[in-house]
Amino acid sequence: MKQVALLFLFLLPLLATAKVAAQGPVLSPHRSDGSTSLPRRLVEGSKGSEPFPLHRHTLPNGLRVWCQPRPDSESVAALLVTRAGSRYEDLSNNGVSHYVEHMLFTGTERWTEEEIKEIIRRRGGDWNGWTSEERTTYFAHVSAQDFDIALDWLAEVVFRATFPVDKVDKEREVIFQERWGRYGWLINTLDALGFGYELDRDVRRALFPGSTLGLRVVGEDASLESLDRAGLLDYYQRHYTPDNAVLIVVGNVTPGQVTERAEVYLGNLERNGRPSPPGTPPLPAEGPHEVVVRGPMLTNQVQLRVGARTVGRTHADRWALEVLAEILGEDLREEIRYRRGWCMACGPTTSFSMTRVTLSSPPPRIGATKRPS
Numbered sequence: 001m002k003q004v005a006l007l008f009l010f011l012l013p014l015l016a017t018a019k020v021a022a023q024g025p026v027l028s029p030h031r032s033d034g035s036t037s038l039p040r041r042l043v044e045g046s047k048g049s050e051p052f053p054l055h056r057h058t059l060p061n062g063l064r065v066w067c068q069p070r071p072d073s074e075s076v077a078a079l080l081v082t083r084a085g086s087r088y089e090d091l092s093n094n095g096v097s098h099y100v101e102h103m104l105f106t107g108t109e110r111w112t113e114e115e116i117k118e119i120i121r122r123r124g125g126d127w128n129g130w131t132s133e134e135r136t137t138y139f140a141h142v143s144a145q146d147f148d149i150a151l152d153w154l155a156e157v158v159f160r161a162t163f164p165v166d167k168v169d170k171e172r173e174v175i176f177q178e179r180w181g182r183y184g185w186l187i188n189t190l191d192a193l194g195f196g197y198e199l200d201r202d203v204r205r206a207l208f209p210g211s212t213l214g215l216r217v218v219g220e221d222a223s224l225e226s227l228d229r230a231g232l233l234d235y236y237q238r239h240y241t242p243d244n245a246v247l248i249v250v251g252n253v254t255p256g257q258v259t260e261r262a263e264v265y266l267g268n269l270e271r272n273g274r275p276s277p278p279g280t281p282p283l284p285a286e287g288p289h290e291v292v293v294r295g296p297m298l299t300n301q302v303q304l305r306v307g308a309r310t311v312g313r314t315h316a317d318r319w320a321l322e323v324l325a326e327i328l329g330e331d332l333r334e335e336i337r338y339r340r341g342w343c344m345a346c347g348p349t350t351s352f353s354m355t356r357v358t359l360s361s362p363p364p365r366i367g368a369t370k371r372p373s
Contacts, residue, residue, distance in 0.1 A: 095219015100232055109162060242271055
């Protein structure tokens with residue numbers, strides 16, 4: 001046991017530091033000399049129609065359908081996305097969203113676990129699912145001529161799962177192996193001693209105190225052990241409804257074709273109402289806040305993140321922040337990556353109502369990078 005724990009400690013990734021601010025300066029696309037750092041394509045604007053327009057439609061049962069035709073493609077990617085993730089959980093059922101995702105591939109009203117895996121694969125396609133903090137996604141990528149098969153498969157797997165009794169404990173064990181076994185106690189002890197390694201989570205905890213955004217997607221030992229089939233089904237029935245999901249289709253299809261086939265395979269599902277959205281977390285104490293995790297590492301790199309809490313995805317300023325992040329990213333890559341050669345990659349991202357810049361570099365250069373230029 002001790003040898004396993006030591007090996008686990010040795011393999012923990014990346015010493016990391018992050019500095020996050022509750023409030024920060026307003027980013028501007030204009031330099032002090034009056035010039036602009038906006039990419040030319042944003043300054044000049046688009047002179048023609050969109051090359052890949054996004055078409056949106058909503059079925060009578062509330063399922064949103066988004067389609068982006070790619071007529072030159074020979075394939076189609078279809079995704080069903082639900083509002084289900086660790087942000088919709090609590091300490092008692094943490095990990096249930098990811099657990100449900102696993103269970104959906106174990107059996108449906110029409111197919112066994114083996115059949116689910118083979119229907120797309122034997123057509124030369126690809127399929128998978130994944131869970132994040134705010135959504136769970138299922139996808140099938142097939143030849144354009146197999147579009148109906150993909151929609152039928154998604155509708156059956158996502159909305160007609162049966163949660164076979166003999167698969168519940170099996171998938172629980174799979175999830176524990178996915179998270180490196182029952183070592184939650186060790187990870188939490190390292191966190192308490194200042195030797196954690198989950199920089200993303202600790203940044204979210206600093207910016208959104210007391211929020212479920214600080215929960216692990218994969219769950220904790222105690223919550224995973226306590227979840228049973230009844231709890232999984234209850235969560236599934238509340239979150240997996242057509243009016244809480246969106247179908248996204250990209251490839252060699254037409255908007256009319258997508259709408260018509262979506263009606264066939266998904267239009268008969270009954271709306272059941274969306275679950276209540278998680279509340280807006282309270283503001284943190286006035287910043288800036290410095291978050292440091294010092295997990296053992298195998299390289300001499302340090303990861304630096306500088307960011308600020310901003311607005312949610314439904315706020316009117318969201319897209320302005322996306323543009324500003326793109327502007328900032330171009331400037332940073334030009335200066336830090338190409339001119340100084342201090343890192344392989346760096347750039348900003350916007351998610352969970354925060355904007356942050358990330359880069360990895362040796363410790364001496366991290367110090368120089370943090371100084372304003």
